[in-house]
Amino acid sequence: MAKLIYMMNASLDGYIAARGDDISWGVPSTELHQFYNDRARELGLSLYGRKLWELMSAHWPTADQQPDTPSVEVEFARIWQKTPKVVFSATLEEVSGNARLVAGDAVAEITRLKAEDGPPMEIGGAALAGAAMRAGLIDEYQVVTHPVLVGGGTPFFSALDNWVNLRLVETRTFPDGVTLAHYEARR
Numbered sequence: 001m002a003k004l005i006y007m008m009n010a011s012l013d014g015y016i017a018a019r020g021d022d023i024s025w026g027v028p029s030t031e032l033h034q035f036y037n038d039r040a041r042e043l044g045l046s047l048y049g050r051k052l053w054e055l056m057s058a059h060w061p062t063a064d065q066q067p068d069t070p071s072v073e074v075e076f077a078r079i080w081q082k083t084p085k086v087v088f089s090a091t092l093e094e095v096s097g098n099a100r101l102v103a104g105d106a107v108a109e110i111t112r113l114k115a116e117d118g119p120p121m122e123i124g125g126a127a128l129a130g131a132a133m134r135a136g137l138i139d140e141y142q143v144v145t146h147p148v149l150v151g152g153g154t155p156f157f158s159a160l161d162n163w164v165n166l167r168l169v170e171t172r173t174f175p176d177g178v179t180l181a182h183y184e185a186r187r
Helices: 030-041 050-057 071-082 106-115 126-134
Strands: 004-011 015-018 045-049 085-088 099-102 121-124 140-146 153-155 166-173 179-185
Touching: 004 126, 030 071, 045 050, 045 106, 045 126, 050 085, 050 126, 085 106, 106 121, 106 126, 121 126
Parallel strands: 004 121, 004 140, 045 085, 045 121, 085 099
Antiparallel strands: 004 015, 015 153, 140 179, 166 179
16 A cells, blocks of 8 residues: 655644745755655655645746756756646646646545555645545655744644544754654554
């Protein structure tokens, strides 16, 4: 079975985006970006909700071609471009690059993908990750917490029907007071 990992930047008060979908508070340091690159290299598939897909696909397909792009971001762009992606959306009509679109039942498709052997998959986007959380499909939670309080917006965790018991695997501190808390779901 493939492992499903949910990792995103979060504010200290638990939001992945402030009101108005503002993520400007979560700009990674070079060291944190290198961590993202190393992690992304291990993934076999990325699962995106519509909003996160639109954000990522607006920048990363050509980021490596911009003259002032830092080398760590060029590296990430190339990894991102090569990684297969599944985009879940009922409103998009098409996706580009190394991606395919799923308009149907996200939980059923994620369950099918997890049943296949292979490298870990990541899931991103609050609504999509929330559906996977409620279905008990997420194996690991990696919360990258930035030392900022944004006061509202899109929460990292969605409302759940049942508790999810976790085991702490790792903690790490990055520059600027950013921390990683990495948990595995206990089943």
